[in-house]
Structure formats: C-alpha cells, structure tokens
Amino acid sequence: MDCDVIIVGAGPAGLALARSLADTGLDIVVVERQPLAAIADPCFDGREIALTHGSADILTRLGAWDLIPEDEISPLRAARVLNGGSPFALDFDASGEEPLGWLVPNHRIRAALFDAIDGQDGLRLVTGAEVVRVQTSRAMAEVELGDGSQLRARLLVGADSRLSGIRGLLGISAEVNRLGRSMMVCRVRHPIPHHGIATEWFDHHQTMAMLPLGEGMSSAVLTLPSADIERLAALGDAELGAELTMRYSERLGPMEVAGPRVAYPLVTTWSWHFAATRAALIGDAAVGMHPVTAHGFNLGLRGADLLARLVRAAARRGRDPGATPLLRAYERRHRGASWPLYAGTNLLVRLYTEETMPARAMRHAGLRLGAKLPFVRPGIRRVLMAR
C-alpha cells in the first residue's frame, strides 16, 4: 500500500475528514484538482454558511474554529419565514443567551481547515491532480491520476462535490435533480438594522433570503429561474441594488451592493449508496442538499465526523480502516440521518415554489400550523442548537 486512506477533494468535507484522522498513525493522501494556492487561500465565493452549534463544536475540536477571524463570525439571533404577501411570520428565536447558530463565509471555513491540517503528521496533499480511474477489490482501492501515477490504499473516500466523478467511477448511481433555477448571492449594505435576524421570504415567483452579517450589512440570496438570474447578475451595482431593494419591498431600506455577486445553478443530488467495497462518499458527494434549509455543510461535517470516529476506533484496535462492516455502519447511520433532511427540504422547496392555488393554500396553512403546534418551533430550535 502507498497509504491507508486516499481522500479525493480538499473542499471543507475532505479537509475536515483529513483533520479528524490526525494522531491515528494512519497515512493519508488528499488529492485535489485545484492548485495549492486555490485551497490554501481560497477566494470569497459569496456563500455565507449558517453553522449549527454541533458544527461549531466539531470545528472547535478540529482546531479550525479559532482560526476563523472573529469579525467574520456573525451570530444568528433569530430566523423568520414569510410567505407571499401575507403579514404573518413564523419566527424562531434562540432560547437564552446563545444565538441559534452562526454565519461564516465559506472561504473562511475552507482556509481555517486548510491551516488546521498544515504540517499534520502522516498527511500528504497532492494538488493540481485529478483522479481519472478507480479500481477497488476486497484487498485494496487503487486510483490513477491524470499524469498516469497510481496510488493504492485500504480506504478511498470521495469528497469531490455533488456531481462527484469518484461516485461514477465506483459505479454508484445517484438521483440528480437539475431545478432550472439559480441562486444569486451578494453582500449588500442597508440603513435599517437587521438585529441578527435571518429572513426567508417565499414570495410569489421568487425566493429571497437576507442573512445578517456585520452592522448594516447582509447577504442577499435570491432564487429565480436561471435566465432571470443571468440577467440580474449582468446589471451594474446601482441597478442591482435598486432591483434587490424593490424585490425585498424596501424592508431594510435602500440596498447598496457591497461585494461580488455569484450565481449557483441549483442541483440537488442523492447517492443511492454512501459506501462500496473499500470506498465511502462524504459531503456533497453523498448528499447534495438544496441550500434553502442551510444544511449541506452541516450534514457533510456530521458525515465526515461519523466516518472519522469509526476509522479512528478501527485504527486504535489495529483493525482495517476500509473493512466492509465499518463502511456499512457509516452508510447506514449517515443515510438514516440525511434522508429526512434531504426529503423534507425537497418537499419544502416544491411546496414553496409551486404557484398553484392548492400549493399556496397549503403553505399558508403550513406556516400557521407551524406557529400553533407546540413541538414545531422547539423541535427546529433543538436541531440547530444540539451539541
């Protein structure tokens, strides 16, 4: 064997797994397509990741949380869901002193995880390299890189995003839903304070979220059919600011564009298997969530943490980190935790983007019911704040 574990993809999920396997004595190779500079010092990509308490705890344990600049961590004090033109709002607030969660720019999470693995014993990073072939057997997993070199390991982990090439090379099929809509993210300045409240507004023919950052600053997240997003993304700053102000009904006053706008075509994916012989999928490669419920990375981090705990326990006992029972346990537990969130999010998206009368009536009733039923709001709060 050339190493014990090969992780393909140095995104946040792959780096979190690599870091979680520190001090196990295992030799780990991380293979990443992008050049070293792009992962050591990633560019701002517009994503403000809402992190749960559980995720913040994992990042703290990995030594990454303290590497995120303090002024880049914005507390999420409350969340509000609005529906169409209705004045009714479903509110969630934190119980006690602690916020519901935190917003952290994606590139800061990636940079912190990269810094955390820097100099880690037993870890090799191969950048600017792509895996082009995979072969697995009961004895080992073998990958071939673009330059023809080969690597063999006891465990191969695909952390290579939602349209995962590793998944395809392993022969694992997936549900892939291309939604024909895109999400544009852009930082804006506004005169009316946000009070740390994130708002998700399921309006007719558009979904708009405002995520609270520093004082007088939010991230505007607008979802529309892809052609409309392309048109908006091409506007000048002043025109875009005016468009966002109008689309948000001036709730935060006139908005001024304060950063680059980035558009993400929406694709959700669900892998039919999270594990195969000597291989596992983590992060978006396992489940690619719709961003509306802000759970993609939170789930990816949980999956990486679960796999790491199983591999660490095997390594402690001198056992095989790519053994079939271990991978089956990972698959069973992570699929069980992911499916309700994946299916529930897709249902929510369908209900809140359909414009038929029954759908409109159901979403109105859904929010009212959510406010009335005693377990709904505390239940969601518990999910966000669970440690």
Ligand SMILES: Cc1cc2nc3c(=O)[nH]c(=O)nc-3n(C[C@H](O)[C@H](O)[C@H](O)COP(=O)(O)OP(=O)(O)OC[C@H]3O[C@@H](n4cnc5c(N)ncnc54)[C@H](O)[C@@H]3O)c2cc1C
């Ligand atoms: C607009 C938006 C908002 C979001 N908001 C939230 C949120 O609030 N909360 C939340 O929890 N999640 C959120 N997410 C989801 C979150 O960003 C993703 O779940 C997370 O970034 C996925 O990380 P990953 O490491 O699995 O994949 P990625 O970040 O995509 O990384 C995959 C890596 O693999 C590399 N790679 C790919 N193929 C190969 C190959 N063949 N060989 C070598 N390397 C390869 C790529 O270069 C890349 O570096 C949001 C997503 C979007 C788009």
